[in-house]
Amino acid sequence: MFTYETADQKEVRRFRIAQFNGRMATVAAGEATVTGFVRSVLEQESSMPPRWTITIIPNVPKDELKPLRPSSRARPFAEDYF
Template sequence: MFTYETADQKEVRRFRIAQFNGRMATVKAGESTVTGFVRSVLEQDSTIPPRWTITIIPSAPKEEPKARRSNSRVRPFAEDYF
């Protein structure tokens, strides 16, 4: 799990929408980029300005699709025409 803290209300809104719709969200924190599903968005009541803690469950990176066998450029049954 990845925990991210922010005070940006626009960013919090984006995470809440992603959580509600079940979509993945991407966060850039320093040099690392994390993409995954938002598990929770919690507001910290005792801080001024308000801050939120966002918990993201990272997803595994997608694998590259394997190359399919190349099809023959010759049409099937082309030998029937010769």
């Protein structure tokens, strides 16, 4: 899990919407970029200005799909024209 802390209300709103809709969210913090599902958005009530802690479950990138067999170079159904 990846924990991210922010004070930006627009960013928090984006994460809450992603969590509610079950969509993935992307966070760019420094050099790290994490994409995954938002697990929780918690407000730290004792801090001033308000801050939020966001927990994201990273999603492993999918491997590139490889064709099962090579495709033919001839046009499909070319014999129908003769």
